[in-house]
Amino acid sequence: MSVLNATKTSGLAAKGEAALKTAGFTSITTGNYTGTAPTTSTVFYATAKLEATARAAATALKISTVTLDPAKAGTTISIVLTKDYTP
Numbered sequence: 001m002s003v004l005n006a007t008k009t010s011g012l013a014a015k016g017e018a019a020l021k022t023a024g025f026t027s028i029t030t031g032n033y034t035g036t037a038p039t040t041s042t043v044f045y046a047t048a049k050l051e052a053t054a055r056a057a058a059t060a061l062k063i064s065t066v067t068l069d070p071a072k073a074g075t076t077i078s079i080v081l082t083k084d085y086t087p
Helices: 012-022 048-061
Strands: 002-005 029-032 042-045 065-068 077-081
Touching: 002 012, 012 029, 012 048, 012 077, 042 048, 048 065, 048 077
Parallel strands: 002 029, 002 077, 042 065
Antiparallel strands: 042 077
16 A cells, blocks of 8 residues: 655655554555646555455545546555645
8 A cells, every 4th residue: 555645745645654554554655646646635446355445544544535546556555645635
């Protein structure tokens, strides 16, 4: 699972990572999002098998948009944080 910062706010992905760890998630990477960001923070997941985990992560981060999109999720789950995300 990766948490990606699509804003100019330094440390936003790390704050998302911390919230996920508090919720019991492990194996999280962080970074900056490249490309055109979604208009709202979004959890992208790669396969239907990952949907429940993606929705649980979205709940932990208070993100309402969860989308099946292998192109954006890679092989697992990618969480893109935009300016609407509040840690």
